[in-house]
Amino acid sequence: MWTSVRPWFEDKCPHRAAPLSEGRIEDDGTLLCAYHAWRFDGSGKCTSMPQASSRAEEERVKSNPRSCASVRPTMEAQAGGNREYVRDQQNCAEG
Secondary structure: OEEEEEEEEOOOOOOOOOOHHHOEEOOOOOEEOOOOOOEEOOOOOEEEOOOOOOHHHHHHHHOOHHHOOOEEEEEEEEEOOEEEEEEOOOOHHHO
């Protein structure tokens, strides 16, 4: 039996609802939104907001739970030729 767990992002940026599927995964593993270049870690937490007017403004916005992308952990397990996909509702705004 083997398992793997990886985040599954809803296809909507919390900033302007742009499709995250049009973005890309950066070298550091963050998901980059193609619309305004917000970046999200695996829990959906915003890690970068380039258009902020100051570092303090960026930190204020990033700390707001509404800046989180919605992420659903997805687990894929295989045993005896059967595959099972499990998605739990969880994101950075919830904990």
